[in-house]
Amino acid sequence: MGHRILLTAACVVAGAPMFGPDLLHAQDEREPGWYDQAEVSLVRTSGNTRSSTFGVENRLERRFPASRLTLDAGGIRVETGTTERTAIGTPDDFEIVEQTDSRPTAENYFAALRYDREISDRSYAYASGGWVRNRFAGVDNRWTGAAGVGWKLIDSERTAFRADLAATATSEEPVFGESDSFAGLRFTWDVGHRLTETTKLTSVLVVDENLSETEDLRGEFDNSIAVDISGALALKAGLKLLFDNLPAVQEVALRSAPDAPPSSTVLTPLDELDTQMTVALIITVD
Numbered sequence: 001m002g003h004r005i006l007l008t009a010a011c012v013v014a015g016a017p018m019f020g021p022d023l024l025h026a027q028d029e030r031e032p033g034w035y036d037q038a039e040v041s042l043v044r045t046s047g048n049t050r051s052s053t054f055g056v057e058n059r060l061e062r063r064f065p066a067s068r069l070t071l072d073a074g075g076i077r078v079e080t081g082t083t084e085r086t087a088i089g090t091p092d093d094f095e096i097v098e099q100t101d102s103r104p105t106a107e108n109y110f111a112a113l114r115y116d117r118e119i120s121d122r123s124y125a126y127a128s129g130g131w132v133r134n135r136f137a138g139v140d141n142r143w144t145g146a147a148g149v150g151w152k153l154i155d156s157e158r159t160a161f162r163a164d165l166a167a168t169a170t171s172e173e174p175v176f177g178e179s180d181s182f183a184g185l186r187f188t189w190d191v192g193h194r195l196t197e198t199t200k201l202t203s204v205l206v207v208d209e210n211l212s213e214t215e216d217l218r219g220e221f222d223n224s225i226a227v228d229i230s231g232a233l234a235l236k237a238g239l240k241l242l243f244d245n246l247p248a249v250q251e252v253a254l255r256s257a258p259d260a261p262p263s264s265t266v267l268t269p270l271d272e273l274d275t276q277m278t279v280a281l282i283i284t285v286d
Contacts, residue, residue: 012051023269031063036060038057039074041279053077055076057074070115074110081101086098108134116150125149127147137215144170148167150164176251177267184209188204195225206219215245217243231284232284236279
């Protein structure tokens with residue numbers, strides 16, 4: 001009979017996330033200074049089923065009178081164990097021996113640095129650089145730099161709506177295949193809305209277009225609701241959709257029949273859409 005241990009928060013993952021901006025406090029005009037916000041999630045099961053999921057994200061922010069610098073980093077790892085049970089002895093007298101083989105089933109990491117500078121009360125310029133590793137989505141390393149302008153379409157006490165347009169430069173190393181570098185365009189919208197005094201809704205859409213190969217269109221749609229528990233703690237539930245119109249390829253074994261041994265390998269595209277669902281604890285230090 002198995003048992004389940006839940007520490008800090010639950011996290012259920014299908015697919016693989018990549019990093020995008022998260023302006024949870026976009027409508028919050030805070031004073032210049034240092035701010036930090038961390039998200040932690042952990043699930044561990046044992047007994048008949050063995051698995052573990054650990055995720056962490058952190059945003060370090062330095063605010064200036066007319067600008068801000070943010071550093072985001074994090075990752076998630078899901079590991080699943082398969083237990084093989086063998087009986088040793090005779091039908092009337094035997095001993096059960098268990099052997100567990102654990103392997104990662106989802107693993108990805110990211111880091112990003114962004115600088116925003118106000119142009120006017122309703123507009124701003126920004127520059128950013130980021131790195132992503134998501135081998136289960138076929139990306140060994142992806143480096144992206146962006147520079148552009150944005151507009152504060154709505155900037156009220158309860159609602160903030162921003163839209164960015166930027167030029168990008170990307171260098172990508174896939175798990176299989178040759179490395180590639182290309183220029184692109186990025187469109188972003190970022191919505192933050194305070195539903196109640198303790199509940200915040202955020203919605204972030206990021207669309208990247210490869211100008212060298214226009215079929216290579218990528219999108220990330222990240223939505224979440226955070227509920228304050230105390231001044232420093234909040235609980236957040238999120239849903240993230242990741243779309244890649246020209247996904248990376250995966251190496252699979254080629255067999256002449258279902259039960260035949262593999263004779264060689266072939267490359268086949270991965271799925272275009274990945275989904276990530278999370279529940280995490282947010283810790284804020286300011």
